[in-house]
Amino acid sequence: MTDTVTGAAKTDYSATLFLPKTDFPMRAGLPQREPDWLKRWEDMDIYALQREQAKDRPLFTIHDGPPYANGNIHIGHALNKTLKDLVSRSMQMLGFNSAYVPGWDCHGLPIEWKIEEQYRAKGKDKNDIPVVEFRQECRTFAEQWVDVQREEFKRLGILGEWDNPYLTMSFDAEAQIARELMKVATSGQLYRGSKPVMWSVVERTALAEAEIEYADIESDIIWVKFPVHSGGGDIKSGAFRDLNASVVIWTTTPWTIPANRAISFSSKIAYGLYEIIKAPEGNWASVGEKYILADKLAAETFAKAKVEEFVRIGDIDPGHITLCFHPLRGLSNGYQFAVPLLDGDHVTDDIGTGFVHTAPGHGLDDFEIWINSIRLLADKGISSEVPYVVGDDGFYTKDAPGLGPDAEGGPARVIDDNGKKGDANNRVIAALAERNAMVARGRVKHSYPHSWRSKKPVIFRNTPQWFVYMDRDIMGAAGDTLRHRMLNAIDVTKFYPPAGQNRLRAMIADRPDWVLSRQRAWGVPITVFVNKATKEILKDEVVNHRIADAFKAEGADAWYKDGAAQRFLGDAYKADDYEMIRDVLDVWFDSGSTHAFVLRNKQKWPHLKFPASMYLEGSDQHRGWFHSSLLESCATNGHAPYESVLTHGFTMDGEGRKMSKSLSNTVAPQDIIKQYGADILRLWVASSDYSEDLRLGKEIIQTIVDSYRKLRNSLRWLLGNLAHYDAKDAVNAKDMPELEQVILHRLAQLDTQVRTAYKEYDYRKIVTLLTNFMNIELSAFYFDIRKDALYCEPISSLKRKSALTALNHLFDCLTAWLAPILVFTMEEVWLERHPGDGSSVHLRLFPEVPAHWLNADLAAKWQLIRAVRRVVTGSLEIERCEKRIGSSLEAAPKVFIVDPRYLAALDGQDLAEIAITSAISIETREGPAEAFRLDDVAGIAVMPAMAQGKRCARSWKMLPEVGTDPEYPDVSLRDAQALRERAAAGL
């Protein structure tokens, strides 16, 4: 029974200690347990409780950009929705009423396409199905995916109005979208223009790029002369104003010649004037003709033209050639217009002649340079109108004189109903040859766009479209253009990160007029009637109301029902006098209008405000939703629908590469949830710099999992100790030991830092701040030091009660601060101490932290104390390496201090307790040379020494006093006192 030298205790006092006591599991089991919390929140309807609780608070509205309702969610969706949830939840906890209404984009091509695919699989044809029926199938398809995505989003822990979301296809929405369109029309911002689109003659429909596949095709290729009409000097060997020269172009689509309106050249290419010296009799390119060609391509062109000898007369700057004649000039008295030369970057001298035949109705490059040259054309007195040379059936129209309906034998055709090449090319070539406009012809095999469905070639074809003016004065107000409104709106919008502002501004500054129309079925129709005689859009509020009311009751299908035109026009107009537009709206108009049918619908969503506090999407949405919403709202409201815009990057793989199925480096949110849990995914989002592209891979997830574990364990220890806390033992800050006061000071500092970071949407700062605090200051310092007091001190101990009180404050703050991020774990932690049906960490605000906890002087003083501590623990490490000690409690070092600042700081402090040694002696003199020192802590030296006395069997400290208490001879006096108190309390 007698303890000897080492004082090794035989009695096990652990039952007499206040050891951590908790059922909170060390391992989270998130994948299994998270669904339970979700069910709990749903059962208590926590979203409604939040609204009720916050009903008198200022509104904060993060407006959901609608994902497209097809397919499962991917990691990008998860990132986006999680960020929105972080914003929404933190704003709620900062004292706002932060409602979140999720939405879905439901109209559009991809869904339409899926339905068509199903038809194809069943051998049916879309064109045989009534439009209303087809639209109904699209609707059902979208509904199914809304349900799937809703469950996937909820599983991420996203809190929102899931049972009352918005859908762009709801009748309400369709009605409001039509109203918005009619607002744009009525205010004179809508006009009908035209634009070349990919057109399938076989299917009689416009096609999207996604519906196009490329295949080799053999095309006719022709070289054509455009006689120079007039020009300036600048040629070395003399003026060419009156010389009989032609610009030579090259094209693989001879049928577009009637649509030619310009020739493009490049000022970066060298051109020359050439004369033919020798050529075969009867050759198209005959002796004496003069051609203008890119120097690099002249020889090749002459070879194709069978020219045997030619001479270069001199340099030519095509910029000085004002105009050319059209090569079909005079055919059926048509083509009398002048053909200008335009300088364009898309022109190269790799192939062809260095001149590009430009038919603005049949190519995007052509169209763009044409539209961009409107001012130049006006200066030259040339009409900028784009002709409709080819009809939807592939036949030439009256805009192609001599080849269209006026031609002998009827109009020529580009492509027939079976997708075969028509007679257009041959007839054009014949007409050109007849007018001596041909230089050469040939054939070429090249890649050409085909319809994905019919596998037949498509053509670029000018098609009537509806546009919104960017630069026309709205309602006659001088300078009040849509572009101007948008640029102003951008200036008063806050961007996170700030670079987004420039990006959006540059896009708005550059963008052409908004093309609203799509030749599609699944969308909101452009609810416009055009007077057949005057071509004017009907502007009648009564008609407009009739349309909107019908849409609200029956959906936009009303537009497609029999007799719809007369129904909407009413008695005042005759349906026969009006063209009812069959195009649907660009889906960007739908989603661009969400602010109108969601934020302003106070009946349905009373907790939302307009304009929204924030729009938050991926950086691609500068061109997308941010852009279209700004367009729509500026057109109809004159200002932005948002006060701020937050953008995030894209999710890359672990190496920073784009995720793609072909690289098989994709990470599915569903897999992460299944394996690790949604809180891990959320912690990844919060830890990342979302302003750039985010990386996600195995190693990164493991890092996140590790830091989650560490954090969880610290909270678990907190919970275990707080099991012994009783609120009636709470200690006021001013009565606490300095160590506790320092912790409270840190809490007060963090309170400001955390709130500021949340207000700035800087989540990674919060994660860094809190993990550093918890790891360095709590786990490795405060908790480590206070274990002794918490476990061993007597029941009555002020130190222990103070520590428990501090732990309670820590608990309150940390659980709240982390709640928006670790929504499941913080609920679990919170309920461990505050169970109850109505209890939830998510019904809390960030706690009020008393400002008087701040104590900078004390904190500075403890910086000095911690510096001394570092020297002590450093010296202990040497002893440990030398195997002289194991536990730090075996040591009782000597600390030499001369610096009065350190001495003052340590005055009244128990350095042994702070350094977790059994004893420490401080000597106010220079330490011996062999003493342990740290480079960055001048004036502190430590000499090792073994602790004296026996080891206390309860606290494991080694103290001379152990053995002096006759009643408890194997423990220290403090522990003896603790045991007496326990006995007295009947424990």
Place this chain on the structure above:
RNA sequence: UGGCCCGUAGCUCAGUUGGUUAGAGCGCAUGCCUGAUAAGCGUGAGGUCGGCAGUUCGAGUCUGCCCGGGCCAACCA
């Protein structure tokens, strides 16, 4: 090809108006503890700050070029 953005230890991130030997957490290695224990504490090793050139007394920070990566440039959302 154009517009915008990014590139600091194995990972996630700090690095103030250019100013000493570039920092943190985690991971890794290693020692201790065994009353937070599939935990806790200590110590240590890791970086030509994407590359090159320039401005400067001085550059991770400013400029140019190059390399690598991303978003946008769609009748895709």
